[in-house]
Amino acid sequence: MVPLVHIISVTLALSAISKLRDPMPTRRALDGIGLWVGPATVRAYAVGELVVAGAAILGNRQAVIGLVMLHLGFAIFVAISMGTSGAGCGCFGVRSTAPPRTMHLVLNVASAGVALAAAIVHVGGLAAVIDSGPALVAAHLAVVAVGTSMLVALYTEGAEVADAVRMMRRQRAGRLVGEAHA
Numbered sequence: 349m350v351p352l353v354h355i356i357s358v359t360l361a362l363s364a365i366s367k368l369r370d371p372m373p374t375r376r377a378l379d380g381i382g383l384w385v386g387p388a389t390v391r392a393y394a395v396g397e398l399v400v401a402g403a404a405i406l407g408n409r410q411a412v413i414g415l416v417m418l419h420l421g422f423a424i425f426v427a428i429s430m431g432t433s434g435a436g437c438g439c440f441g442v443r444s445t446a447p448p449r450t451m452h453l454v455l456n457v458a459s460a461g462v463a464l465a466a467a468i469v470h471v472g473g474l475a476a477v478i479d480s481g482p483a484l485v486a487a488h489l490a491v492v493a494v495g496t497s498m499l500v501a502l503y504t505e506g507a508e509v510a511d512a513v514r515m516m517r518r519q520r521a522g523r524l525v526g527e528a529h530a
Contacts, residue, residue: 349471351488354405355495356415356459361401362500366441367394374438381428407473412466419460426452439503446507455502
Protein backbone atom coordinates (compact mmCIF):
# COMPACT_ATOMS: atom_id res chain seq x y z
CA MET A 349 0.00 0.00 0.00
CA VAL A 350 2.97 2.35 0.50
CA PRO A 351 3.57 2.61 -3.28
CA LEU A 352 -0.06 3.63 -3.80
CA VAL A 353 0.16 6.33 -1.15
CA HIS A 354 3.39 7.55 -2.73
CA ILE A 355 1.80 7.60 -6.21
CA ILE A 356 -1.12 9.65 -4.92
CA SER A 357 1.25 11.95 -3.00
CA VAL A 358 3.64 12.55 -5.90
CA THR A 359 0.67 13.20 -8.20
CA LEU A 360 -0.64 15.75 -5.70
CA ALA A 361 2.81 17.35 -5.48
CA LEU A 362 3.01 17.66 -9.29
CA SER A 363 -0.43 19.23 -9.32
CA ALA A 364 0.66 21.66 -6.61
CA ILE A 365 3.77 22.61 -8.57
CA SER A 366 1.59 23.33 -11.60
CA LYS A 367 -0.57 25.64 -9.47
CA LEU A 368 2.50 27.40 -8.09
CA ARG A 369 3.88 27.98 -11.59
CA ASP A 370 0.60 29.22 -13.04
CA PRO A 371 -2.41 29.62 -10.75
CA MET A 372 -4.71 30.94 -13.48
CA PRO A 373 -6.14 27.61 -14.74
CA THR A 374 -7.13 26.66 -11.20
CA ARG A 375 -8.46 30.15 -10.58
CA ARG A 376 -10.63 29.94 -13.73
CA ALA A 377 -11.92 26.52 -12.67
CA LEU A 378 -12.88 27.85 -9.25
CA ASP A 379 -14.46 30.94 -10.83
CA GLY A 380 -16.56 28.54 -12.91
CA ILE A 381 -18.30 27.26 -9.79
CA GLY A 382 -18.62 30.65 -8.15
CA LEU A 383 -15.51 30.61 -5.94
CA TRP A 384 -13.60 33.78 -6.73
CA VAL A 385 -10.05 33.59 -5.44
CA GLY A 386 -6.87 35.37 -6.35
CA PRO A 387 -3.61 33.85 -7.58
CA ALA A 388 -2.03 34.22 -4.13
CA THR A 389 -4.80 32.09 -2.61
CA VAL A 390 -4.28 29.37 -5.23
CA ARG A 391 -0.54 29.42 -4.58
CA ALA A 392 -1.02 29.25 -0.80
CA TYR A 393 -3.33 26.26 -1.27
CA ALA A 394 -0.69 24.65 -3.51
CA VAL A 395 1.92 25.07 -0.77
CA GLY A 396 -0.47 23.27 1.59
CA GLU A 397 -0.82 20.46 -0.95
CA LEU A 398 2.97 20.16 -1.14
CA VAL A 399 3.26 19.95 2.65
CA VAL A 400 0.58 17.24 2.84
CA ALA A 401 2.13 15.29 -0.04
CA GLY A 402 5.64 15.43 1.43
CA ALA A 403 4.52 14.45 4.92
CA ALA A 404 2.41 11.58 3.52
CA ILE A 405 5.44 10.28 1.63
CA LEU A 406 7.33 10.29 4.92
CA GLY A 407 4.51 8.26 6.48
CA ASN A 408 2.84 10.89 8.64
CA ARG A 409 -0.59 9.45 9.44
CA GLN A 410 -2.23 12.88 9.78
CA ALA A 411 -0.92 13.82 6.35
CA VAL A 412 -2.36 10.61 4.89
CA ILE A 413 -5.70 11.65 6.41
CA GLY A 414 -5.06 15.02 4.75
CA LEU A 415 -4.82 13.15 1.43
CA VAL A 416 -8.26 11.69 2.13
CA MET A 417 -9.72 15.12 2.89
CA LEU A 418 -8.10 16.81 -0.11
CA HIS A 419 -9.28 14.15 -2.54
CA LEU A 420 -12.80 14.19 -1.14
CA GLY A 421 -12.73 17.99 -1.57
CA PHE A 422 -11.52 17.56 -5.14
CA ALA A 423 -14.34 15.06 -5.75
CA ILE A 424 -16.89 17.58 -4.46
CA PHE A 425 -15.39 20.26 -6.70
CA VAL A 426 -15.60 17.90 -9.70
CA ALA A 427 -19.21 16.98 -8.93
CA ILE A 428 -20.18 20.66 -8.73
CA SER A 429 -18.17 21.53 -11.84
CA MET A 430 -19.75 18.78 -13.88
CA GLY A 431 -23.10 20.50 -13.50
CA THR A 432 -22.08 24.12 -13.85
CA SER A 433 -18.81 24.82 -15.61
CA GLY A 434 -17.26 24.09 -18.96
CA ALA A 435 -13.82 25.24 -17.82
CA GLY A 436 -10.89 22.86 -17.44
CA CYS A 437 -10.35 21.55 -13.93
CA GLY A 438 -7.04 23.39 -13.52
CA CYS A 439 -5.51 20.55 -11.54
CA PHE A 440 -2.37 20.38 -13.65
CA GLY A 441 -2.26 23.92 -14.97
CA VAL A 442 -2.38 24.35 -18.71
CA ARG A 443 -2.40 20.57 -19.14
CA SER A 444 -5.91 20.48 -17.62
CA THR A 445 -8.06 21.86 -20.42
CA ALA A 446 -10.89 19.32 -20.42
CA PRO A 447 -13.81 20.04 -18.11
CA PRO A 448 -14.03 17.79 -15.05
CA ARG A 449 -15.73 14.52 -15.92
CA THR A 450 -16.80 11.31 -14.25
CA MET A 451 -13.24 9.99 -14.64
CA HIS A 452 -11.94 12.81 -12.43
CA LEU A 453 -14.61 12.02 -9.86
CA VAL A 454 -13.75 8.31 -9.84
CA LEU A 455 -10.00 8.93 -9.62
CA ASN A 456 -10.40 11.33 -6.70
CA VAL A 457 -12.77 9.05 -4.79
CA ALA A 458 -10.47 6.07 -5.42
CA SER A 459 -7.45 8.07 -4.22
CA ALA A 460 -9.35 9.08 -1.09
CA GLY A 461 -10.27 5.42 -0.50
CA VAL A 462 -6.69 4.22 -0.84
CA ALA A 463 -5.47 6.96 1.48
CA LEU A 464 -8.18 6.13 4.02
CA ALA A 465 -7.19 2.45 4.00
CA ALA A 466 -3.54 3.44 4.43
CA ALA A 467 -4.42 5.75 7.34
CA ILE A 468 -6.43 3.03 9.05
CA VAL A 469 -3.67 0.42 8.87
CA HIS A 470 -0.90 3.06 9.12
CA VAL A 471 1.37 1.60 6.47
CA GLY A 472 4.42 3.70 7.25
CA GLY A 473 6.38 5.70 4.75
CA LEU A 474 9.68 6.30 3.07
CA ALA A 475 11.78 5.02 5.98
CA ALA A 476 10.14 1.58 5.70
CA VAL A 477 10.92 1.54 1.98
CA ILE A 478 14.56 2.54 2.54
CA ASP A 479 14.94 -0.13 5.23
CA SER A 480 13.83 -2.80 2.76
CA GLY A 481 17.12 -2.71 0.86
CA PRO A 482 18.44 -1.25 -2.41
CA ALA A 483 16.68 -3.64 -4.78
CA LEU A 484 13.27 -3.00 -3.25
CA VAL A 485 13.94 0.74 -3.11
CA ALA A 486 14.69 0.69 -6.84
CA ALA A 487 11.55 -1.34 -7.54
CA HIS A 488 9.50 1.01 -5.36
CA LEU A 489 10.82 4.08 -7.18
CA ALA A 490 10.07 2.48 -10.55
CA VAL A 491 6.50 1.59 -9.51
CA VAL A 492 5.91 5.09 -8.15
CA ALA A 493 7.32 6.74 -11.28
CA VAL A 494 5.23 4.63 -13.65
CA GLY A 495 2.11 4.81 -11.47
CA THR A 496 2.39 8.58 -11.10
CA SER A 497 2.88 9.00 -14.85
CA MET A 498 -0.21 6.90 -15.50
CA LEU A 499 -2.33 8.76 -12.95
CA VAL A 500 -1.29 12.17 -14.27
CA ALA A 501 -2.00 10.96 -17.81
CA LEU A 502 -5.48 9.85 -16.78
CA TYR A 503 -6.21 13.22 -15.17
CA THR A 504 -4.93 15.15 -18.20
CA GLU A 505 -4.66 13.32 -21.53
CA GLY A 506 -7.25 10.73 -20.49
CA ALA A 507 -9.74 13.50 -19.83
CA GLU A 508 -8.90 15.07 -23.20
CA VAL A 509 -9.49 11.75 -24.98
CA ALA A 510 -12.76 11.20 -23.14
CA ASP A 511 -13.86 14.71 -24.10
CA ALA A 512 -12.95 14.14 -27.76
CA VAL A 513 -14.84 10.82 -27.83
CA ARG A 514 -17.88 12.50 -26.27
CA MET A 515 -17.80 15.24 -28.95
CA MET A 516 -17.47 12.67 -31.75
CA ARG A 517 -20.47 10.75 -30.41
CA ARG A 518 -22.54 13.94 -30.31
CA GLN A 519 -21.54 14.80 -33.87
CA ARG A 520 -22.36 11.28 -35.04
CA ALA A 521 -25.70 11.34 -33.24
CA GLY A 522 -26.45 14.70 -34.86
CA ARG A 523 -25.65 13.32 -38.32
CA LEU A 524 -27.85 10.27 -37.69
CA VAL A 525 -30.75 12.47 -36.62
CA GLY A 526 -30.18 14.71 -39.65
CA GLU A 527 -30.09 11.68 -41.98
CA ALA A 528 -33.30 10.30 -40.47
CA HIS A 529 -35.09 13.58 -41.24
CA ALA A 530 -33.69 13.81 -44.80
